[in-house]
Amino acid sequence: MPYRPSLRPPPRSVRQRSPRGRRAGLCAAFLTGSVATILTVGTLTPAPAAAAAVRSDAVTADVPRPDPQRPQRTPRVTAAVLDLDSPARKPRVYGDDIPYDTASIIKVDILAALLLRSQDTGHRLTRQERAQAEAMIRRSDNAAANLLWRRIGRAPGLAAANKRLGLTSTTARPGAKWGLTRTTATDQIRLLRAVFGTGRPSPEGSTALSEASRTYIRTLMTRIDDEQAWGVSAASDPGWALKNGWLQRDTTGLWDVNSIGRITVDGHHCLVAVLSDGNTSMKDGIAAVERAARAAVSPTRAS
Template sequence: MLNRSLSLVAAVATLLVGAAPAALAADTGSGPADFRTVVAAPHRARVTAAVLDLDGTGREPVVYGDDTPYDTASIVKVDILAAMLLHARDHRRALTARESAEAEVMIRDSDNTAATALWRAIGEAPGLESANKRLGLTSTQGGPGGLWGLTRTTAADQIRLLGAVFGTGPTPLDAASRNRIGTLMSEIATDQSWGVSAAADSGWALKNGWLMRTTTDLWDINSIGRITSGGHHYLVAVLSDGNASMPDGVNLVERAVRTAVSETGAG
């Protein structure tokens, strides 16, 4: 795993002169707190980004910030669908008409009722974790009972999931399953097309997650996907929590993805 940080000096320069994120190329090794400073994460908020350049030579993502677990909220719906497709193939069958309809609204519209149905169909957390072992995820723990949104994951693990869908290496997902997930992620409802798409200059496919924690009234805001920027194709995951509101979290995630993709492209 590569861990990258951005310098506080560059952050100050950005704030003063409005330099583009691509100018923040210096890596002083001063720790992940610098990334939080560059993207201006509020005091109570945490944010981590992971980026993998599919056109580069590296096979591990660059991680900006601490790669510690976050609640998934609705980004877990991509994982649920991948697990469902594996489950169906293991039983030598296609998704039923009902399962297909649930998969479509779960990804495109982030429908929670559909997610709950498919979560139960895969066997809840144990089923998800069994599928994730096959998909190469190592740091994702399914939520308790029916609480799929409280699944815990890391940014690097989300890149592993995206790699199973969009990457070029071996994956237990067959071509039809990969195409199905990728197509649905490129057809997200218009009002949900924020997040990692903020760093794209052409195509993107994504899934976002948002959840207000009732224990704190603070928001988890996450975004994962595949984008095209500067002629390169990237897998990107940005996870955040402790946001005062959903708009604050969306703004934080979009600042983070622009900075992380720009820095990765400049590296």
Template sequence: MSPSCSPVTVRSATRRPARRAVACAGVLLASVTTLVSLGALHAPPAAAATDTPAAAEAHTPEAASPAAPGAQPHSGAARVTAAVLDLDGTDPEPVVRGDDTPYDTASIVKLDILAALLLQAQDAGRHLTAQERALAAPMIQHSDNAAANTLWREIGLAPGLEAANKRLGLTATKGGPGGKWGLTRTTASDQIRLLRAVFDDGLTPQSGTAALTEASRGYIRTLMSRVAADQSWGVSAASGSGAALKNGWLQRNTTDLWDVNSVGRITAGGHRYLVAVLSDGSATMGQGVSLVEKTAKAAVASAAARA
């Protein structure tokens, strides 16, 4: 429905037309912004850590549109699940804290999109094109939504993602509908499987998936190790040194609550860990970030105690 402009009360009648025109223009601009939100870039999450709603990743119409009429904020507590795998330990299975049930991915799916793109390029016997690299880098390092929109379409949407995931060893990840890549659903354990496909040098065709070539794995690791400063939160809070990560955040219009996720490889106490922390139901972005970081620290400490 086209937006309508209601009269604007002003003190001077001679200035009324100008002020009303500005108001109408503002409403129209807001409407256009919503319609093109799939390709828009939004404020980075550094601001989100201070509970700034504008920092939401409106990477789907679901995230960008107003709450549905009659929708009520969810009153339940936020939930969180963490999975940690010690790459230098003896246990081949991750330690999971919380219920290992599906969550919205938000932007952590961008890592999966890049892995799928690289697999498809490998199958075609080629390297990524200059244009693909120009999209992949900001997608991972700056969480660029417009780049993700383009590459999501290029890999073939959800079917392309799921075909790649089957080869990467994922078993519980379902691609989002249509262009809504941020509504892909995944589990913490599945995110560890994806991280292993990138970071676990001990994988073989017999012990796990080795679908990505060393060059492809190195490319992903490099991008994840060089995320922008405003993206350096999440599982990196549990790291004693350099981390490689991808974060995601999304405010759901049906509840006004936040999905906040973080996945990556960290180093702590001389061990390398793969860490995935997924959460939803936080009242603010900042609360979600705090929950993810607190959980990451506790999960890594627990895994270290088992070593």
């Protein structure tokens, strides 16, 4: 049965018009956010050099039926932040930098792979491809992602593109289940650098995409539909670009909730990736991701 991640939109209780509407309460939320992160998702401290290995559970498109005999996992979250305006060119990582399912954040990677393919052939995206790319990024449309996933050559095509983009820890499963691609927070920072970096030569592949391709991805990520404007943007001043992803596990009923993007923090341009799993609900997952994002950028606000 074809995999259909993110079939349901966020519940109304967690939809937000835009992070811009929450600026008045950001300071108070930020002050409590760091503490809440420690209490809710574990101490948000720099990760050790070695990452723990994890095993992925099976996911299907069936209605989730949590197994009452299966113990509930503790929610986990990992955040990575790279300040583009800082001399340091390595991201700060909080939590264990272990693999998580991408869910729909993989759609940025799919679009990057599509644009590399377009660059190689010397042909611009067709009108249909552009319509599919816009739907995939702005509305997180899964049907469009299915089509473009096939267009790039599925897992082998993504792997070839990621080698050029400098990603080293992102692995897709064979077949149609693009939402079960595994990635790490630091690899998502590498992807974001390929899109939002300065354009200077880099061994990490940040110049593989042409300026036109990078501008195209950036533009779509700044035009996310209002109902999906949550996640790392909660830690941003006005001016952000993002892509979110979420899925519910069939075997446990628990939620993977992720968010990646470029945000502005007190004049600093930061790339932020927050990945989480084991959340009891999507609402809880969104709250955990936003708290982690605020806590992770706090050193930037203090600098």
